[in-house]
Amino acid sequence: MIGNSSAPVRWRDGLAPGHERRGSELLIGGVPASELAAAYGTPLLAIDYDVFDAAIARFLQACAPHSIEIAFAGKALLLVALARHLKHTPLHLDVCSLGELAAAERAAFPPDRIGFHGCGKTDEELDAAAEGRVARVIVDNLEELRRLAARAGAAPVPVLLRINPGIEAHTHEFVRTGGGNTKFGFDTDGLAGALDVLGQSPGLRFEGLHAHIGSQIYDRKAFVENTRVLMERAAHAAAAGFxxxxxxxxxxxxxRMRPDDPDEPAVEETISEIARIAAQESKRRNLPxxxxxxxxxxxxxxxxxxTLYRVMSAKREFGKPFAIVDGGVYENPRPALYGAYHHAYAAREDAQLVETIVCGRSCENDQLGTARLPSDLAEGELVAMCTTGAYTYSMAGNYNRFARPAVVAVRGGTHTLIARRETIDDVLRNDCDE
Ligand SMILES: Cc1ncc(COP(=O)(O)O)c(C=O)c1O
Known part of the structure; x- marks a missing residue:
């Protein structure tokens, strides 16, 4: 069930959405951090379903007046339990691998609400699409289009062509790149070629166009520009009869990644701008x-x-305070991969805080970031790293043969395990003895 509130979730008193302090305890989704750590161990990813539902409700409310459809991009985090949760909402689901599709199917997520993404689909993945296990395929390149056409059966497979709009967006700015800097999708000539192939492929049905220009975008103008380019390419396609x-x-x-980040982009305004430009451009270009x-x-x-971590060592080297925690690049590669920031604080409240370098335990310089932690931080204390629901667990690996953490759903003081911690047997499962 999704919650009733569609109000934006907020950081309050320096604490992330869903966090509060009660006495000496940090509560996450109403559950003491110490209780979660004792029940499931650390590192531990806690997903607050109230916060998740509030974000879903906010998007639904913003999209409803414009009848815009929302698909959750499963690559951010997809567990069977999450897919099961999502199937009770109006959301669609994007998958980009057989693994993500299998998670959705295990949750009995309706196939008519699943789209298949990815820029290098395997034969098995294309077979799954052709067999009707998803509603549509988002096709990235000509080879894929031909391979899909070759396996399409009696019922035509709906296809969206991913275009490269030549826009690259990063947080506060976007640039028109001419498309040279990204591997994804068809440029203008490529689109014409793809439409030719579609025209000769009775097993495929052209549904429309797709473009995705980046992540963590605050600049509304980037979305507007993307919509405008998509409509321009839709006009090219229409001229070719599609x-x-x-x-x-x-x-x-x-x-928002920090307590004082503004509520940007205001989702509601971005969505209504997308709708406005799409309507304006379709009218101007005489498109349905x-x-x-x-x-x-x-x-x-x-x-x-x-993410809850336990401090393994709180030390000072060359005058600088370090906290070595029991996670690292294997369970959150984002800081190492692209310098992502995650706000963090100790579960224990303390007046004396010092800027501390938080590192994982990998055999890498795997700084997870810096955080203001108690000056007398000690081994065994808990540190909470915020805003880790997306692209952490889903990007996790087994570097150093560390086991991936558990994931727990929290809500209103209750907690339920939704992915168990890997065991060493799990880690070694694929090793062949001879
Ligand atoms: C095609 C596509 N759609 C959607 C997304 C989701 O992006 P975000 O999580 O930033 O909303 C991605 C992320 O890489 C993507 O590649």
């Missing part, structure tokens, strides 16, 4: 108004996630 019933403008909506879709991942799940 009418776009559906235009998907991707995900990438930014989220398409169904507009968006596919946020991070903006729905990031703020619901908190």
């Amino acid at each position: 009418i776009s019933e559906r235009i998907v403008v991707g995900g990438g909506f930014g989220v 108004p398409p169904q507009i879709g968006i596919e946020p991942g991070r903006a729905l799940i990031a703020e619901a996630g908190t």
Whole structure:
């Protein structure tokens, strides 16, 4: 069930959404951090379903007046339990691998609400699409289009062509790149070639166009520009006899990572701008108004996630305080991969805080970030890292043969395990003895 509130979730008193302090305890989704750590061990990813539901409700409310369809980008985080939760909402689901599809299917997520993404689909993945296990395939390149056409059966497979709009967006700015800097999708000539192939492929049905321009985008103008380019390409397609019933403008909506970040982008305004430009451009270009879709991942799940770590060592080297925690690059590669910031604080409240370098335990310089932690921080204390719901667990690996953490759902003081901690047997499962 999704919650009733569609109000934006907020940071309060320096604490992430869903966090509060009661006495000496930090509560996450109403559950003491110490209780979660004792029950499931650390590192532990806690997903607050109230925060998740509030983000879903906010997007639904923003999209409803414009009849915009929302698909959750499963790459941000997809567990069977989450897919089961999502199937009770009006959301669609994007998957980009057989593994993500299997998670959705295990949750009995309706296939007619699943889209298949990815820029290098395997034969098995294309077979799954051709067999009707998803509603549509978002095709990235000509080879994929031909391979899909070759296996399509009696019922035509609905296809969205992913275009490269030549826009690159990063947080506060976007640039028109001419498309040279990204591997994804068809440029203008490529689109014409793809439409030719479609025209000769009775097993495929052209549904429309798709573009995704980046992640953690605060600049509304980037979404507007993307919509405008999509409509321009839809006009090219229409001129070739292919009418776009559906235009998907991707995900990438930014989220707050720090207590004092503004509520940007205001989702409601961005969504209504997308709708306005799509309507304006379809009228101007004499196109039937398409169904507009968006596919946020991070903006729905990031703020619901908190990673709890236990301090293994609190030391001072060359005068600098370090906290070595029991996670690291293997369970959250984002800081190492692209310098992502995650706000963090100790479960224990303390007046004397010092800027501390928080590192994982990998054999890498795997700084997870810096945080203001108690000056007398000690081994065994808990540190909460915020906004870790998206692209942490889903990007985790087994570097150093560490076991991936458990994931627990929290809500209103209750907690339920939704992914168990890997065991060493899990880690070694694929090793062959001889
Ligand atoms: C095609 C596509 N759609 C949607 C998303 C979701 O982006 P975000 O999580 O930033 O909303 C991604 C992320 O990489 C993507 O590649």
